[in-house]
Amino acid sequence: MQREWLQVYFIMGSNNTAQDPLVVLEEALKGGITCFQFREKGKDALQGSAKKQLAQQMQKLCQQYRVPFFINDDVNLAIEMGADGVHVGQDDMSIARVREIVPADCVIGVSATNLEEAVQAHKDGADYIGVGPIFGTNTKEDAKQPIGTDGLCRIRKQVGTLPIVAIGGIKLRHVISLRKAGADGVSIITAISQAEKPQLMANTFWDYNQYYS
Numbered sequence: 001m002q003r004e005w006l007q008v009y010f011i012m013g014s015n016n017t018a019q020d021p022l023v024v025l026e027e028a029l030k031g032g033i034t035c036f037q038f039r040e041k042g043k044d045a046l047q048g049s050a051k052k053q054l055a056q057q058m059q060k061l062c063q064q065y066r067v068p069f070f071i072n073d074d075v076n077l078a079i080e081m082g083a084d085g086v087h088v089g090q091d092d093m094s095i096a097r098v099r100e101i102v103p104a105d106c107v108i109g110v111s112a113t114n115l116e117e118a119v120q121a122h123k124d125g126a127d128y129i130g131v132g133p134i135f136g137t138n139t140k141e142d143a144k145q146p147i148g149t150d151g152l153c154r155i156r157k158q159v160g161t162l163p164i165v166a167i168g169g170i171k172l173r174h175v176i177s178l179r180k181a182g183a184d185g186v187s188i189i190t191a192i193s194q195a196e197k198p199q200l201m202a203n204t205f206w207d208y209n210q211y212y213s
């Protein structure tokens with residue numbers, strides 16, 4: 001995995017926008033997102049073939065723009081579709097089991113909500129960790145307490161050069177301080193999926209990251 005993939009890591013499912021999610025994704029891709037995660041869960045989330053169809057359409061768009069396509073939670077769907085990566089949390093399939101069943105080149109991302117989980121995910125061989133929530137978020141109902149930029153800093157000090165993406169309540173104004181605290185990039189749902197102009201917003205996230213890189 002290239003660390004740069006984590007710079008502007010956009011996540012979305014059909015319920016994160018009032019618009020056509022494919023239109024929003026294409027705008028975000030035009031704006032320069034560096035990775036995309038399909039996260040279809042929560043209220044009114046698509047199931048079965050409807051979920052798979054949307055995933056396939058999104059994967060195709062990502063391929064057109066040469067942006068890696070990851071899947072959240074659903075490791076079997078990721079394998080079936082040949083996704084570039086899969087993201088699992090503390091309550092999802094174990095890293096060891098995921099590693100056993102995915103192809104060798106499939107990236108495995110793991111969530112860490114605190115220092116202990118981060119250190120354990122590093123030991124267990126995660127390719128990157130998603131650290132957060134950093135700030136308060138309304139997007140994830142079961143989100144843990146925000147750990148702030150300080151929490152991120154403490155984790156960076158314990159995991160060496162392991163790639164880290166920060167997540168949770170992230171807006172443009174947070175990018176520089178999160179990069180300074182040791183994140184390789186930011187993971188965003190609402191700030192892009194509900195932006196008036198998703199392309200412009202994605203592009204500004206990209207600019208801020210370039211400023212730091």
Ligand SMILES: Cc1ncc(COP(=O)(O)OP(=O)(O)O)c(N)n1
Nearest residue numbers: 072073087088089090111130167187
């Ligand atoms: C990049 C990234 N980081 C963290 C998460 C959260 O994963 P998880 O804790 O499993 O929660 P859900 O997203 O499944 O509700 C993520 N999806 N992506």
Ligand SMILES: Cc1ncsc1CCOP(=O)(O)O
Nearest residue numbers: 133137139168169188189190
């Ligand atoms: C999936 C996830 N994991 C921790 S916070 C979060 C939600 C992030 O969404 P937003 O960028 O809208 O706060």
Ligand SMILES: [Mg+2]
Nearest residue numbers: 073088089092
């Ligand atoms: Mg999960």
